[in-house]
Amino acid sequence: MGRVSIRDIAAATGYSPATVSNVLNKKGNVGAKASSIILDAVQRMGYHRANQLERVIFAVARVTGRIVDVSPFHPGVYAGIERGAKAFSLKASMTTLDLTNPSTRKDAVAELAQNANAGVILLATEMISDDEYALFEGFDLPLVVLDGWSDKLALDCVTIANEPAAYRATTLLAEKGHERIGYVGSRIRIKNFPQRERGFRHVLEDMCLPFDEKNRILVDPSPEQGYLELCAWLDDNPPLPTAFFCDNDLVAAALIRALNAHGIRVPDDVSVMGFDDEQLCQVIQPTLSTVHVPRHKMGEMAVRRLFEQTTDIRLAPCITMLHTTIVQRQSIKRI
Amino acid sequence: MGRVSIRDIAAATGYSPATVSNVLNKKGNVGAKASSIILDAVQRMGYHRANQLERVIFAVARVTGRIVDVSPFHPGVYAGIERGAKAFSLKASMTTLDLTNPSTRKDAVAELAQNANAGVILLATEMISDDEYALFEGFDLPLVVLDGWSDKLALDCVTIANEPAAYRATTLLAEKGHERIGYVGSRIRIKNFPQRERGFRHVLEDMCLPFDEKNRILVDPSPEQGYLELCAWLDDNPPLPTAFFCDNDLVAAALIRALNAHGIRVPDDVSVMGFDDEQLCQVIQPTLSTVHVPRHKMGEMAVRRLFEQTTDIRLAPCITMLHTTIVQRQSIKRI
Numbered sequence: 001m002g003r004v005s006i007r008d009i010a011a012a013t014g015y016s017p018a019t020v021s022n023v024l025n026k027k028g029n030v031g032a033k034a035s036s037i038i039l040d041a042v043q044r045m046g047y048h049r050a051n052q053l054e055r056v057i058f059a060v061a062r063v064t065g066r067i068v069d070v071s072p073f074h075p076g077v078y079a080g081i082e083r084g085a086k087a088f089s090l091k092a093s094m095t096t097l098d099l100t101n102p103s104t105r106k107d108a109v110a111e112l113a114q115n116a117n118a119g120v121i122l123l124a125t126e127m128i129s130d131d132e133y134a135l136f137e138g139f140d141l142p143l144v145v146l147d148g149w150s151d152k153l154a155l156d157c158v159t160i161a162n163e164p165a166a167y168r169a170t171t172l173l174a175e176k177g178h179e180r181i182g183y184v185g186s187r188i189r190i191k192n193f194p195q196r197e198r199g200f201r202h203v204l205e206d207m208c209l210p211f212d213e214k215n216r217i218l219v220d221p222s223p224e225q226g227y228l229e230l231c232a233w234l235d236d237n238p239p240l241p242t243a244f245f246c247d248n249d250l251v252a253a254a255l256i257r258a259l260n261a262h263g264i265r266v267p268d269d270v271s272v273m274g275f276d277d278e279q280l281c282q283v284i285q286p287t288l289s290t291v292h293v294p295r296h297k298m299g300e301m302a303v304r305r306l307f308e309q310t311t312d313i314r315l316a317p318c319i320t321m322l323h324t325t326i327v328q329r330q331s332i333k334r335i
Numbered sequence: 336m337g338r339v340s341i342r343d344i345a346a347a348t349g350y351s352p353a354t355v356s357n358v359l360n361k362k363g364n365v366g367a368k369a370s371s372i373i374l375d376a377v378q379r380m381g382y383h384r385a386n387q388l389e390r391v392i393f394a395v396a397r398v399t400g401r402i403v404d405v406s407p408f409h410p411g412v413y414a415g416i417e418r419g420a421k422a423f424s425l426k427a428s429m430t431t432l433d434l435t436n437p438s439t440r441k442d443a444v445a446e447l448a449q450n451a452n453a454g455v456i457l458l459a460t461e462m463i464s465d466d467e468y469a470l471f472e473g474f475d476l477p478l479v480v481l482d483g484w485s486d487k488l489a490l491d492c493v494t495i496a497n498e499p500a501a502y503r504a505t506t507l508l509a510e511k512g513h514e515r516i517g518y519v520g521s522r523i524r525i526k527n528f529p530q531r532e533r534g535f536r537h538v539l540e541d542m543c544l545p546f547d548e549k550n551r552i553l554v555d556p557s558p559e560q561g562y563l564e565l566c567a568w569l570d571d572n573p574p575l576p577t578a579f580f581c582d583n584d585l586v587a588a589a590l591i592r593a594l595n596a597h598g599i600r601v602p603d604d605v606s607v608m609g610f611d612d613e614q615l616c617q618v619i620q621p622t623l624s625t626v627h628v629p630r631h632k633m634g635e636m637a638v639r640r641l642f643e644q645t646t647d648i649r650l651a652p653c654i655t656m657l658h659t660t661i662v663q664r665q666s667i668k669r670i
């Protein structure tokens with residue numbers, strides 16, 4: 001007998017080639033018993049996919065462009081992907097996947113799937129709706145979704161452990177004596193942000209700290225527009241909390257700038273906590289305390305998952321959430 | 336130079352041995368720059384831990400005993416641990432970690448940490464409070480938490496992707512035409528259950544289905560007591576939804592029994608969805624549609640993470656959430 005094919009496995013187990021293919025592609029719609037029988041045959045008969053993984057394509061999905069085009073997040077991830085690819089002797093490249101136009105995005109995904117012997121790491125930061133994830137149902141190449149996830153599809157995903165991160169960042173503020181803590185977020189609610197807000201609120205509940213919903217401010221994610229909106233809010237002289245937790249560093253920086261412009265000193269009058277540990281944290285005055293996101297490690301982990309998808313037939317699809325660390329700089333004060 | 340020690344790395348990098356130790360033990364309280372310098376030195380100088388991983392201890396944490404003592408969940412996980420351990424040439428054993436008594440539990444954890452050359456996979460199903468997780472802060476052995484997680488501590492955890500699982504299970508009910516869906520849960524709210532409820536409610540919101548809070552019933556998790564409570568609820572002749580999503584198979588089975596005792600037929604009058612795919616699903620009448628939890632794969636994944644902790648110094652701690660599959664049996668009907 002020559003190379004074992006999907007048809008050979010179908011013949012040996014009594015299932016259809018389509019069912020065998022669904023199991024091999026981890027479609028998740030085959031019963032546990034059938035899956036087990038097929039996987040046993042796969043191992044016993046020594047089946048290997050014809051499509052060997054030779055290269056990793058980092059596809060940056062642009063839906064609005066509002067987040068990915070301005071964020072220095074994905075270059076860091078890509079550096080990790082390159083390092084991970086090297087460790088597995090794979091080539092790496094980066095491309096943009098344009099999902100801005102609903103009438104052409106199906107074709108864009110189909111074109112991406114044409115890359116022979118490739119696996120795709122999809123940067124899903126801007127992918128919020130189920131419709132966008134549905135484009136990848138039945139995607140033909142090995143796939144790992146990065147910085148996003150779907151509740152509907154059992155996709156392999158690598159994300160940040162947002163809720164624990166926000167929990168620990170907010171706990172730090174509380175431990176420094178802050179009892180009235182506000183929340184400044186982005187009005188564009190990418191999937192990370194509600195999770196961060198959940199971790200934030202969880203601390204207030206656990207510590208029985210009150211939360212005044214007036215101190216929950218959502219602004220435009222761009223630095224200039226966010227700054228103007230925060231200035232407009234401060235113009236009304238609202239009673240301020242002693243600290244703010246922010247969705248990300250950009251809105252935190254806009255907040256610090258707006259506070260400074262109103263003669264409110266950071267951290268003497270108000271403490272500010274960011275999220276992401278972008279380079280700007282070390283540049284602004286005062287330097288910004290924040291949550292360090294392990295971008296390199298996210299990229300490395302995504303490559304590892306991609307590689308294991310193609311080599312370990314029994315691997316379970318899963319969502320991998322990487323833990324973060326807190327970086328203390330000048331923007332937070334004990335009161 | 337002989338074997339490289341922590342002191343050698345401290346001398347070469349200028350950091351204290353304590354800081355080097357914190358980085359090696361992934362304590363997460365060392366800055367990103369210092370961590371990077373130390374890890375570079377570790378790789379360059381060829382440091383290896385003295386404590387080699389030789390065996391895996393599966394420690395079943397008993398807090399109340401109400402869940403782990405009656406559930407057939409952990410034998411399945413342990414079978415996966417044994418398989419995973421074999422693949423990495425490790426020995427495996429199982430033990431109970433008694434956390435029922437607050438005055439002796441610290442000693443119990445310390446005793447567990449005495450096992451030389453061992454790594455611990457901790458079954459945390461019953462560990463709900465931060466106090467219980469805090470017992471493992473600074474735990475001396477490699478550790479992976481299974482079926483639980485902490486928002487406070489950056490522990491390596493392997494869990495079920497509960498929210499996506501409940502989302503897909505509830506979507507199936509909705510797709511079968513059910514518009515009024517109830518929720519039957521366990522009164523003991525282990526960490527999985529609120530996440531499952533969140534996935535359940537998420538579908539109702541997405542599909543604009545109303546939810547009558549009277550159809551959210553929490554009962555004792557034991558089959559007999561749960562059955563009696565559900566009977567008492569049904570005695571009041573409440574207006575019933577056409578389907579129920581249940582926290583787990585045990586309460587689903589209690590519900591089916593109570594419905595049967597009241598002359599309400601499953602699935603002709605009411606459809607029922609369980610969660611866990613315990614063996615009882617194939618035994619009761621009608622057989623129970625449910626969510627299959629990949630217990631073997633959870634065990635295998637936990638061993639893999641434990642192994643990587645001790646061999647891959649750059650590994651990021653993370654929460655790994657395994658995807659599930661839905662098993663359709665007789666308890667659900669299209670209406």
